[in-house]
Each structure stands twice: as C-alpha cells, then as structure tokens.
Amino acid sequence: MAEQTMNRPNIRQIREACRTCSLSDLCLPVALETEDVDALDGIVERRKPLARGDVLYRSGRPFGAIYAVRTGALKSMTISEDGEEQITAFHLPGELLGLDAISFGEHPSTASALETTSICEIPFEELETLSADIPGLNRQLLRIMSKEIFNEQEMLHALARRTAEQRLAILLTSLSDRFARRGLSSIRFRLPMSRHELSNYLGLAPETTSRLFRRFVDNGWITADGREISLIDFDALKAVTGGGASAMEKNAGLTKHS
Amino acid sequence: MAEQTMNRPNIRQIREACRTCSLSDLCLPVALETEDVDALDGIVERRKPLARGDVLYRSGRPFGAIYAVRTGALKSMTISEDGEEQITAFHLPGELLGLDAISFGEHPSTASALETTSICEIPFEELETLSADIPGLNRQLLRIMSKEIFNEQEMLHALARRTAEQRLAILLTSLSDRFARRGLSSIRFRLPMSRHELSNYLGLAPETTSRLFRRFVDNGWITADGREISLIDFDALKAVTGGGASAMEKNAGLTKHS
DNA sequence: CGGGAGCTTGATTTGCTTCAATTAGAGTGG
DNA sequence: CCACTCTAATTGAAGCAAATCAAGCTCCCG
Numbered sequence: 001m002a003e004q005t006m007n008r009p010n011i012r013q014i015r016e017a018c019r020t021c022s023l024s025d026l027c028l029p030v031a032l033e034t035e036d037v038d039a040l041d042g043i044v045e046r047r048k049p050l051a052r053g054d055v056l057y058r059s060g061r062p063f064g065a066i067y068a069v070r071t072g073a074l075k076s077m078t079i080s081e082d083g084e085e086q087i088t089a090f091h092l093p094g095e096l097l098g099l100d101a102i103s104f105g106e107h108p109s110t111a112s113a114l115e116t117t118s119i120c121e122i123p124f125e126e127l128e129t130l131s132a133d134i135p136g137l138n139r140q141l142l143r144i145m146s147k148e149i150f151n152e153q154e155m156l157h158a159l160a161r162r163t164a165e166q167r168l169a170i171l172l173t174s175l176s177d178r179f180a181r182r183g184l185s186s187i188r189f190r191l192p193m194s195r196h197e198l199s200n201y202l203g204l205a206p207e208t209t210s211r212l213f214r215r216f217v218d219n220g221w222i223t224a225d226g227r228e229i230s231l232i233d234f235d236a237l238k239a240v241t242g243g244g245a246s247a248m249e250k251n252a253g254l255t256k257h258s
Numbered sequence: 259m260a261e262q263t264m265n266r267p268n269i270r271q272i273r274e275a276c277r278t279c280s281l282s283d284l285c286l287p288v289a290l291e292t293e294d295v296d297a298l299d300g301i302v303e304r305r306k307p308l309a310r311g312d313v314l315y316r317s318g319r320p321f322g323a324i325y326a327v328r329t330g331a332l333k334s335m336t337i338s339e340d341g342e343e344q345i346t347a348f349h350l351p352g353e354l355l356g357l358d359a360i361s362f363g364e365h366p367s368t369a370s371a372l373e374t375t376s377i378c379e380i381p382f383e384e385l386e387t388l389s390a391d392i393p394g395l396n397r398q399l400l401r402i403m404s405k406e407i408f409n410e411q412e413m414l415h416a417l418a419r420r421t422a423e424q425r426l427a428i429l430l431t432s433l434s435d436r437f438a439r440r441g442l443s444s445i446r447f448r449l450p451m452s453r454h455e456l457s458n459y460l461g462l463a464p465e466t467t468s469r470l471f472r473r474f475v476d477n478g479w480i481t482a483d484g485r486e487i488s489l490i491d492f493d494a495l496k497a498v499t500g501g502g503a504s505a506m507e508k509n510a511g512l513t514k515h516s
Numbered sequence: 517c518g519g520g521a522g523c524t525t526g527a528t529t530t531g532c533t534t535c536a537a538t539t540a541g542a543g544t545g546g
Numbered sequence: 547c548c549a550c551t552c553t554a555a556t557t558g559a560a561g562c563a564a565a566t567c568a569a570g571c572t573c574c575c576g
Contacts, residue, residue, distance in 0.1 A: 078411075080500070086419065088411045100411065102404035109411075132393065139386065145403040146360035152410035153336075153346045153358065153367075160417035160461035161344065164564065195523060203418035205565055210524050226523090226573090242338075422532065453555060463533050468556050484541085484555090 036134045043126040044068075050113035056097075059110045063101035065123045069093050072117025073192035076100075076109045087201040090114070090193060092175075094182045099145055114192040159203055162242055167202045168212045169240045172222070176231055187234065191227040294392045301384040302326075308371035314355075317368045321359035323381045327351050330375025331450035333459075334358075334367045345459040348372070348451060350433075352440045357403055372450040417461055420500055425460045426470045427498045430480070434489055445492065449485040
C-alpha cells in the first residue's frame with residue numbers, strides 16, 4: 001500500500017497540499033488521488049489563531065468537527081467535579097485532535113492552546129460524506145484512530161508502571177520524535193507546556209519533575225534553560241525509558257511510509 | 259439518532275440478530291436496517307472455542323480481522339523485550355478486540371483467553387467493503403474506536419494518578435458496569451482473571467492487591483471468595499474511585515441508547 | 517522597585533514495593 | 547480417597563521512591 005504510493009507521479013503535489021493545511025496525519029501515509037486531496041482541502045476551514053489559554057472546544061459541547069494543529073500546541077484535559085484539571089494529551093503541529101468526541105456526539109474533553117496556535121477545522125459531517133466517496137480516506141481515518149488507541153495504550157502503561165525518571169524520559173523522547181516528524185529539530189526544542197502542566201500530564205508532583213530535570217542535566221543527558229531543551233544524549237534517555245514503551249516509534253513508523 | 263432507532267418497527271429483530279453473535283457494540287447503538295445486520299451477520303465467522311491460555315492472535319502477526327467476545331474473557335498484552343508481559347486490557351462478552359491493529363496492518367498486542375472462551379471473527383476486509391454500502395456501520399465503527407480512545411484515556415489517568423485503593427475500586431465498579439451491560443449481575447460476579455493478572459493490569463504488586471481486597475472486605479464494601487466477588491456497598495466503592503474516572507459510565511451511556 | 521507566579525531546593529511523611537515466609541487450593545498419582 | 551506437590555494467594559516486616567510540607571529563588575510584568 002505504501003509502496004503503491006511511491007509509484008504515483010503526483011505524490012509530491014499531494015504531500016504539498018497536505019502540508020499546507022497540516023493534514024499530514026490524514027493524507028500523507030495513504031495513496032489519495034490529487035483530486036481527493038483537493039476535495040478534502042476544500043472542506044477544511046482555517047480558523048483564526050488562538051492565543052495562549054484560548055479554548056478550542058469545551059467538554060460537553062456538541063461535536064461538529066475534528067481539528068488539525070498547524071502551528072503552536074494545545075492540551076486536552078478533563079476537569080473532575082472537584083475542579084481539578086487533568087491533562088490527557090498534548091497536541092503538536094500536524095496532529096489531529098477531537099477524535100475522542102466522535103462516539104458521543106459531544107466533546108468529552110476540553111482543548112485549550114498552550115501558546116499562540118493556528119488550527120484547521122475539519123467538519124465531521126462533510127468528512128464523513130467525503131469518506132463514502134474516497135475509500136482511502138475512510139481507511140485512513142480508521143488508521144489514525146487505531147493508532148491513537150495504541151498510543152494511548154502505550155502511554156497508559158508507560159505512566160502506570162514506570163518510575164518518575166522513566167516517565168520524563170519517555171515524554172522527552174516522544175516529543176523529540178514528534179517534532180522530528182514535522183521536520184523540526186529532534187535534539188533542540190522548546191517545550192510548549194509549563195512544568196506544572198507537564199507534571200500534571202505525567203502524574204507527578206511538580207517538585208518531582210523539577211528534581212528530575214536537575215538529575216537529567218547533572219547526568220549530562222540534556223540541557224534545560226527554562227522551556228528550552230537540548231537532548232545531549234538521546235540514547236541515554238532512550239535507555240532509561242525501559243525499552244518497552246515508545247508511543248513515538250509508532251509515529252516514526254507511519255512517517256517512514258511517506 | 260438514537261431516537262430514530264426507537265421508532266423502527268424491526269429494531270427488536272435487529273437487536274436479536276446482534277445479540278446472537280455478540281456484536282452488540284457494532285449493531286445495537288445505531289439504526290441499522292435488518293438487511294444490513296443480516297449482511298454483517300453473513301461475514302461473521304464463529305470460531306471454535308478457545309481454552310484457557312489459548313492465543314487468539316499474537317503480537318506481530320498480520321491483521322486480518324477484529325473479534326467479538328461471545329462468552330468467556332480474554333486479555334490483551336504486550337511483551338517487552340525482557341520477556342515481561344504487560345496486560346493492556348481485559349475483554350468481556352459483547353466487547354470487541356483487535357481494533358488496535360487496524361493502523362499498522364499487524365497486531366501490536368497479543369490476545370489470549372483467560373478461560374474457556376468463544377469468539378466471533380469479523381474479517382476486516384469484508385467489514386470495510388460492507389461499510390462502504392452501509393453508512394451507519396461505518397459511523398458505528400468510528401464511534402467504537404472513538405469510545406475506545408476515550409476509555410483508554412480515562413483508564414490512563416485512572417492508573418497514573420490514583421492510589422492503589424482507587425485503582426482497584428475503579429476496576430471493580432468498571433467490571434460491574436460492563437457485566438451489567440451484558441445483562442449479567444452487576445453485584446455478584448466471578449473475576450475472569452487471577453490476582454496476578456489483575457495486579458499486572460493495575461500496575462500494582464500482587465501483595466498490594468491482596469491487602470486491598472482484605473481492606474475492602476474489612477470495610478464491608480465487598481465479599482471475596484477467591485474469584486467470586488460480591489459488591490455489598492457499590493456506592494462506597496464508587497466514592498473512593500475519586501469521582502472523575504469512570505470508563506464504565508461511558509459504556510453505560512451507550513447502552514442507554516439501545 | 518516591588519509583586520507575583522513559576523520554578524527550584526530541602527526535610528519529612530506516606531504508600532507501595534520488595535523480601536521473606538506461611539497458608540490455601542488445585543491437580544496428580546498412589 | 548487421601549497424601550503429595552506445585553502454584554496462587556495471603557500476611558508480615560523492612561526499604562525506598564515520590565508526595566507533601568515548607569521555604570527560597572528567579573524571572574517577568576507592572
């Protein structure tokens with residue numbers, strides 16, 4: 001399937017079309033015809049950028065669209081009845097969010113921007129209509145959701161069973177791979193989230209996260225200046241993750257197909 | 259959508275058809291026509307029962323079908339390179355498994371029977387073909403996967419952030435609701451998994467799980483005779499879960515539609 | 517030059533794991 | 547049918563990792 005892709009004469013145009021709207025997840029790994037991509041592109045709405053803290057959609061609101069991150073970053077979170085927010089995911093450029101709303105008709109989580117963020121809106125109604133005509137698109141939607149399930153499972157056990165040190169190493173290497181996937185530097189990047197948000201996501205106390213950053217720096221694995229991170233010894237980081245967990249390998253795996 | 263379902267004259271037949279093949283997840287919550295259900299039913303293969311420990315599919319094997327549990331129970335697990343098995347999910351009657359394989363073309367996890375188990379095989383190729391003709395089915399497949407994503411997210415944070423006590427309470431109430439969904443008793447049931455497997459899934463030491471069962475019994479919340487569990491005080495259990503987490507509420511939510 | 521939030525650092529406590537036995541159960545063969 | 551064996555489950559004691567409690571620090575913004 002991926003092999004077929006390579007033989008198509010217009011694959012470069014397709015990729016370009018995808019890239020402009022950050023729909024790489026939806027388009028790149030499959031062999032969509034150029035006209036199909038155009039059709040997909042046609043239903044995508046570019047929304048005005050979100051400022052830090054702006055809410056893209058709120059938990060409980062009716063579901064009408066999924067979203068692709070163009071630039072910036074967002075967090076997904078649920079808010080328990082005692083008002084405590086629980087971050088369930090970070091969304092980087094090129095990634096999709098809102099998929100978890102498909103089954104309920106309303107968003108089970110709230111998404112807000114971590115920094116100035118531009119996104120594309122993909123109305124689900126129209127995407128579904130389009131899917132009926134384009135078998136490849138339908139399949140790709142399923143693929144993405146399946147991948148999502150798997151990544152969640154990986155992360156689930158990454159967080160459930162691993163030590164704090166392993167959790168942070170997993171997060172850093174995961175971010176690295178996800179940035180790399182979008183063509184950004186995999187060894188030097190700026191964390192879009194605060195230490196507090198990062199700790200919340202990892203299920204750790206902020207103090208623990210802070211101590212870990214110190215330890216990683218002392219070990220010579222990374223340098224950290226606020227949110228600016230450099231991975232000095234990626235292999236060392238990778239080694240402490242515990243091997244088994246790597247939601248990122250799967251991202252890399254899909255990228256290779258394109 | 260769910261409302262439309264109620265008005266169809268043949269909804270009862272549809273449900274019956276679904277129930278016979280344990281495809282409730284796939285059929286019940288949506289308004290599929292009788293002939294559609296028949297078509298779906300036609301592609302489903304009933305495989306011979308699995309004995310305890312039998313492997314349904316192994317990690318790395320090519321993906322060809324998803325499966326529905328008719329009776330019994332299975333576990334999904336990944337095996338890290340050091341040979342340690344990590345249980346990622348339990349699958350009860352009426353539930354689907356194998357969804358996580360759709361994106362990669364091969365199974366990322368291994369599924370094996372916890373007890374004598376009968377399952378239905380749903381060849382994915384044919385399901386996809388069928389989906390093209392039946393919009394409702396396609397949507398439902400997406401719904402299920404979306405729900406799966408959400409449940410995973412819920413569980414992820416249930417396990418990552420909660421105490422051992424909360425984790426076990428969440429598991430017990432979740433199982434209770436899932437059994438109830440299949441029309442089985444929600445207050446008295448037999449655990450399909452060993453303490454060891456249960457602990458593995460929850461990310462706890464078996465000793466901790468054992469101590470927790472004791473504590474729950476001492477508190478008068480449950481009675482436990484080996485794998486036979488009775489929930490004496492469901493509300494107390496529910497209370498200690500921490501409120502926010504409830505992958506099961508969502509299961510119940512879908513049931514209500516039917 | 518304050519003021520405040522985010523981050524870091526130190527001291528103490530708690531909860532879970534680990535280590536070490538013991539007990540209970542399930543299956544087996546005499 | 548009962549002793550025997552092996553594995554699963556339980557229980558106790560000790561150790562450790564991370565949370566919590568409590569200050570300081572630093573940077574940003576007024």
